[in-house]
Amino acid sequence: MRFSNKTALITGGGTGIGAAVARRIRQEGGNVALVGRRPEPLRAVADEIGASVITADAADGAAMREALETVVEDFGGLDILIANAGGHGVGPTISMSDETWDLAIRMNLNTAFVSARECLPHLIRSKGNIVVLASIAGLFAGPDAAGYVTMKHGCIGLAKSLARDYGRKGVRTNTVCPGWVRTAMADEQMQAVVEKFKLRNIDEAYALVTKDVPLGRPATANDVAGAVCFLASAEAAMINGAILTVDGGAGTVDLPTLAFAD
Structure with a gap:
């Protein structure tokens, strides 16, 4: 019951990794508020585990402030932010439209930045923590994905900055970088x-x-949720500014030696 008397806000909590993290935190005694733009998947997860649902765009400061008012009213405060919302930004640079690039910024980097900015006053009060979901695309470059790759690199930079600036105020920030999930x-x-x-x-x-x-093999959403929940728990009390890869060892492979593999 690592999350007894703790409240977590999870952006993009209606599907995939966000939903798996929500289930784990609830199983371990925590309160969960799910934030996202699509109410249907959020409600499906909330009905399953008993969580609060707030329909909001995590990249919209005003919407996030309203969401946080609801969270604080319902649960009395906030202890954990899981900045999980993301996606988009795939395609060749030479043909990528301004609209696609802007959407990559909004969906990946702005959601993490805005949700962190709005949650920080509450997390400072509670000595809480932030876990940013990036990707191994934040460490390496995949083909024809400049928007996604650039923004996930940005998410890692954001998390490092938060760890540096707010660690002295008691707020830890760490990053999880999954591979294929x-x-x-x-x-x-x-x-x-x-x-x-x-x-x-x-x-x-x-x-x-x-x-x-x-x-x-690819990871499961539960594989990633285990890493996220470890970093969000008191077991990781001295871990701040870390990057934890959940990629099955993909990042350890020396690509030029693949020709010598059996």
Whole structure:
């Protein structure tokens, strides 16, 4: 019961990693407020686990301030921010529109920045903490994904800045960088791999994209939730400014040596 008497706000909490984190925190005694733009998936998770739902855009400062008023009124304060909302920004740079680039900024970087900015006064009072969900795309560059890659690098920079600036005020900030995770969003990307390589199903696609990952499989949302909840808990009380990869060892692979692999 690591989260007894703690309240967590999770952006993008209706699906995938955000929903898995919400389930884990509730299982371990915490209060959960789910924030997102689409009420239906938020309500589905909330009905399952018993959480609060706030329909709001995490990149909108006014909307987040209203959301926080509701959280504080319902639970008396805030202890944890899971800045999980993200996505978009895929495509070749040479043909990427201004609109796509702006959406990548808003969906990935602005959601993390605005939610952190608005939550900080409450987290300073509670000596709470922030976990930012980035990606191994924040450490490396995938093909034709300049928007996503750039913003996830930005999320890591933001988290480091928060750790540096607010650690003395008792607020820890850490980053989790997942690799491939089996979620609904990733399933859509795997369908493109299925079509490109004429595979039978998305299971074969996941196998293909993780064939050079030492653990040889994608993560589950629960795998990532375990890492997030560790960093958000008192067990990580001296961890601040860290980057925790949940990628099955993908980042340890020396790419030029792949030709020598069996």
